[in-house]
Amino acid sequence: MPQPKGFYYDSEKSRYFPIKGPIPGSSSKPMTPALNSPQTSSNQESGGSCCRKLRNRTPSKLLRARELDGHCAIASRYCRSNFTEEFRKMQASRPVIWKYRGTDGMRITALEHLRVDVQTSAGKTETDVLLTGSTNGSMSFSQVGGVGRNHDGGTKWRADCVKNYVKGRTDENNEVLKPVFKPNRAALLMSSRISSIRLGPKFSSHAVNDGHIVGRALFTTLGSETSGGTVYTLDLVEPLNLGPGILNTWSGLEEIASFRGTIWTSEYDYNRHRAVIGTNLGAASVDLETGTMSWFLHCKSDVFAQQIVNSGNVILCGLRNGAIVTVDSRERRESLSGRLITHRIPYASSDKKVVGSNKEWFKLKGDIYPSHTIRMSSSISCLASLQFDDQYFLASSMDGSMKLYDLRLLQRGAVQCYEGHVNSHTRIQMGVDPSERFVMSGGNDCKLRLWSIKSGELLFEDKFSDSIISTVCYKTYGHSFKAEEENQYKCDSSQGAWLGSYEGLFYMCWL
Template identity: 35%
Template structure:
């Protein structure tokens, strides 16, 4: 007697039982496949969900329909499924149709660290304030590049123009910035660059400050930058501070970048990651022994958390008193630095400090809060600036989840589609914290909506993995995150909605909105 056909299930004659179909149910636009379907018919079924998502968004989210609904219903748009925000829906549409630019491959090493910073550059016409792009690679090289609008070519340094690589059929616009540098802006460190962080980068904390004071405060907080090297068999990891208080010149032939780098401390362990607090006085580093706290003013250091697993990701919260740490064993731990802990060592010196780690078998410090757990090694942690209770975490099995620090026993949101098996792939959120971006080991770049977990963009923009992501902050945060895109614009192109840097082993990329 042949088994009956059940909607949504297929019968396996070997195991003699029914199994759920993961494909669309019978009667939908795409028929599902069973276990007896050939491998040739399975290939369209694998790629069809991605194509289906893209077509559905274009059908439901046309700009004309959005504007019409806004005029009728106001800012909140209602549909059969959910009530959504007009501004957020426009950002999704823009994120689904980006442009991607690529810079000269041999001149940009950005496969391990990438950060956009502020500085003052000495030119032939005088001093100008501009944005700078600091990048580092596994080849122990750190470099600094100036960022200028593509319509204005600089008369100092070597100018690098970008090339449009995706979409190939779209007419090119002058939306991507030009970069300029010279041989004096490259420095070789003793080991691979593990991360670059701005010191005092939490600009949203200046919401209640007067505009003139806020502008001066932002300039002050972003002049120092922290650089860490991974360490090697010859030497341990090192923490540096890149000081840009003095004007930087791209016209000199001497290695001027050396004069701006100061060694803070070294250690006999591997430094995987680091982050600095919002006030710029302290920093933490994640090592193969745990987490260490560094006083950037005095140079004193202390081990605040021991772990048998490597600490691969870190980020401070808004207060600067709690640091989120992603561990190789899958745990995401919130460490309160105000708690009194037994310090394994402490050094007070303004000179470069040598941190000695205990070589006995380390044990986990018991003075830590409850942790959230992921299914694999944690490779990235992002604290949402709009609400300190929420943070994003990604693991090396491709999982991306949103957690609430008040309920850590279970994730409140999951983002499907990312591909990863062993790489340290970074997450990045746009300044309004409505979108999250990540590269995958399948060479795809994906963008999700943080609120709805909807996959709004998924394309192979280049045949290389994008492990490093830098989504810089722009504009005035005094209006709040909801009004950010009305008052904050990309300095590279006034009509551009957003822009993000992507670092890879094959060069530097820049993705921008239409």
């Protein structure tokens, strides 16, 4: 029987549910499927050509089109698009990129930006701070601006402009970025590589304001041959002391739980006061007060990526074998028997060719919905949900695929595809801007790319680092998804993205 228009059928709950809101990226023309193999040189050249065309657009041309066609601006001879959207895409395609001199040895693996109170001799002051993790297990604070004041020595990094795509502006016209200062004793050496950093509600741009935990950072170590991964929290409620009393800042560090295996990733569940971790043995939740661990997924495939959606009711887990598993944390079905339920997840015929196996299914144990499990064509690299409507999430895999999915319509396939991404073996973080219009990611070719989430259009593509840009975080002090009408064409200089790689620290902004 055909489904009623505007509704979808959930086989697990045996009922229809309404499809809410417009699907991001939907269009009248057929969607181009993502490439399942490494991109050819011709595809990369065409992508670069699109980026050049975008950068060649000028405000005067867009304004002329708006005067002729109202709020519609002609993007090409094949389609028409909104003037505001075209203006924002034009801005996004013209960033200015800076590299901080002297950060080459940082080898950044995790990176977050905070706006916090810092204690000085003159009292408390609000300051921009970077919290970084590295391959050697170093966790460190660095202050943006205010260099050398009230500090007992340290290292100062100044920014050099390495790329400028704004026409009519030279290096002499660029505003000088604030230097970054790393005080002495601002780094703490952990037992192994820092695998993830997640911020609590007070600092996260995507966190609710009334969460139970305020002013905490969660971070994990990967683990090594001699010790497993560990979950830590750092209390940041009190003002930071980055001067002689910096050891008082690190006194808020607390070890929550240790594991025998590898911790690849983590998420901070603010509402339930827990950490959700992905390991080489499956996925588990850790109570941040008691340290109690509860496994909700056991599998033979590593959990490389996770995402908490629907206020913590649903947890997405991305596996090494390419599966994306949906866990409903509201229904603890395994508690009835004290054991995790075993599920057989069928392979699609195309999947079997990719993984090189003749098996028709793979086995999972956990509180999952098999009908809400999908597979990408390679290992999952990153997952990112959209806060505007967290039924939508972005997923990237280690064959260069990047797609947008709707949780309500998973079996229908991807809603949007993003072509041009290059990845073959690396866990690379995607970065979604606070307005959720654009997504960016580094690639194995050391290029950074930026796409429109709605249209899938590649807006920016260039190489300015000799190593992979593997981590991204946006500089933001809060956000709203609906911009004020009078500010919709204004470029906010306070918005920018911090980029981390083995080569060092970069900053990307839009003038």
